[in-house]
Amino acid sequence: MTAVELPLAGMKVLDLTRVLAGPYCTMLLADLGADVVKIERPGLGDDARAFGPFLPSGESAYFAGINRGKRSIVLDLKQDADRETFLKLVAQADAVVENFRPGTMESLGLGSEKLRELNPRLVYTSVSGFGRTGPYRRRPAYDVIVHALGGLMSITGHEVERPARVGSSISDILAGIYSALAITAALARRAKTERGGDLDLSMLDCTVAVLENAIVRYGVTGEVPGPLGTRHPSITPFQAFRASDGPLVIAAGNDVLWKTLCTVLEVPHLVADPKLATNKLRTENQPYMEGALQAALGRKSVADWLALLEKAGVPAAPIQNIQQLMDDPQLQARDMWHTLTDRDGLELTTPGTPLVLDGQKPELGGTWPRLGEHQDEVLAEWLR
């Protein structure tokens, strides 16, 4: 099998990002073949290098997991000499990505306008909590802040009084993926126009962009959407239930599947129940439906029900924890686990890439950079 030509092969990315949203973005660019060079501050580097959990070597596994395939150099952008080096690198770069608070790069004399004047083909991207404009633009943003402000927390969990945060830092990560999309699109445009571009992404905007259903529901019904546990707002049954030994989810989105489900669960009388005859009625009478199915589901184990439901063609699944997930045969077949190896040969399993191009996953970076590890190498290559 010959290696697939990666879409961003040959693209040079200067990566000033720290912590999560920005580094997730540049990880995606590196996965797609770009040459990503992290520019880190002297001493500490990317803040995430100090975030747990830590490997036996003392290095941050948090950092390792989102910085594969990048290189690292150290520059102090407050010092003239380093700022000059930075500007020389910018002249060679295809993209610059940063996730400082808006205004920080300008205060260093390195704002988007200045850099694009120096290099009109440059795609400049800022990723921030709230974007460069608007009343919140200067506010600090953490994932939980954006989760809360952005409405996502209010519709996640079981009770209005007890909202829940998504178990991963999805507001950061969404901003990372959207930024990678925007940068890739701007590079595609440059292939036609020879002009770079200026991108301004906000974690809050990206969080709101995934609320499609809740927003239109509110618009149409006037009812403020609340948390629905494991349920879907308009498809029923579509939720978790408890079998005799644990939980499982069942999604029977139409009347045929509903009848099949009732047959499998040996509650055929429910098929004729007028309160449950259509999806609309089942949604309106969801607590009643849940009670009736729950009583039946308690009679067998998760494994027994899943075998019966699969045979009958009713979509159902176990609720896998992270350990079970890592043993899942589908993810192993899809090569979704990527092993990083540090300089001492220590291995760390991380999620790989979901991008399958021409039948192959791109070959991902096998390790993460130490602070400043590639200083001489990068400067020699980029500025030769």
Place this chain on the structure above:
Amino acid sequence: MTAVELPLAGMKVLDLTRVLAGPYCTMLLADLGADVVKIERPGLGDDARAFGPFLPSGESAYFAGINRGKRSIVLDLKQDADRETFLKLVAQADAVVENFRPGTMESLGLGSEKLRELNPRLVYTSVSGFGRTGPYRRRPAYDVIVHALGGLMSITGHEVERPARVGSSISDILAGIYSALAITAALARRAKTERGGDLDLSMLDCTVAVLENAIVRYGVTGEVPGPLGTRHPSITPFQAFRASDGPLVIAAGNDVLWKTLCTVLEVPHLVADPKLATNKLRTENQPYMEGALQAALGRKSVADWLALLEKAGVPAAPIQNIQQLMDDPQLQARDMWHTLTDRDGLELTTPGTPLVLDGQKPELGGTWPRLGEHQDEVLAEWLR
């Protein structure tokens, strides 16, 4: 202000997708300027046209919210004449996107290989629940199934016994955004190589790709991550609390912010408390920390605390519901609400795009297509 040239202007996309993951992907492509033509089956069209909530006109608001700016034609791909028309369109297309179960397009004689043979510049993309390969490839997938299998449900919510689904269909939507990224990247590659590409995206892979932190935590500690309510696994305090009249979130991720927070809350003795001296200790003693802060926070209202915390520079926010979200001044300033208007002049507010390019948001499609609305127009334009 002159209109920004959109990155995918001039790109022709044939969109065979239904429901959510695929349509979300092609909405992003349309937002980026592509000419997206939905190909729908006779009679019902995209299944989502039958999903509530419904507008007074009887049309689906669910469908409207994710199909702006696209056009619709009707083809019956099981009929020879329509299949021939489809192949003529493929010859003119830059991309084809479908989210059938793997094998469906092949069984119609319209698989990726055949279409790319006909048009070597074509970028063919399938988005499915589990991908084209692996033991689950034929299984039906709904968001809740992938949420559950993919580990995300096991780390969302408050109790292990009572996991929660993310309040939006994030497994579908992540697959949609990742697919848009993959297609845009393949189009960028084509600009250099003149070759199209073949993309195989899976909702399960995309869900696992956002679990970075949980996976490495498990790898390093051997402890299976569970749901954390509103908390962060390694930053404390970073969670929701209750003020006298409702909840708010506070994120004080370092020792300086912790001290400031204690001062603002008028619990200065906690600064000297050895159980809470560092972020690591606060994380280990989180229940104790939560109890101590909670007692203080009950003394004032959300608005009062937010004013005091903002003044002191401690990141904090209200937990906004969807109604409050739509009144938020930041989102209004960022132009994040997009009004769709149907043929009768009825308006529906939806989330706009988070993409800000060269200081502007792309102009988004102002309406959604009726089934087959653009049949003659598209065939005349594309096949002239």
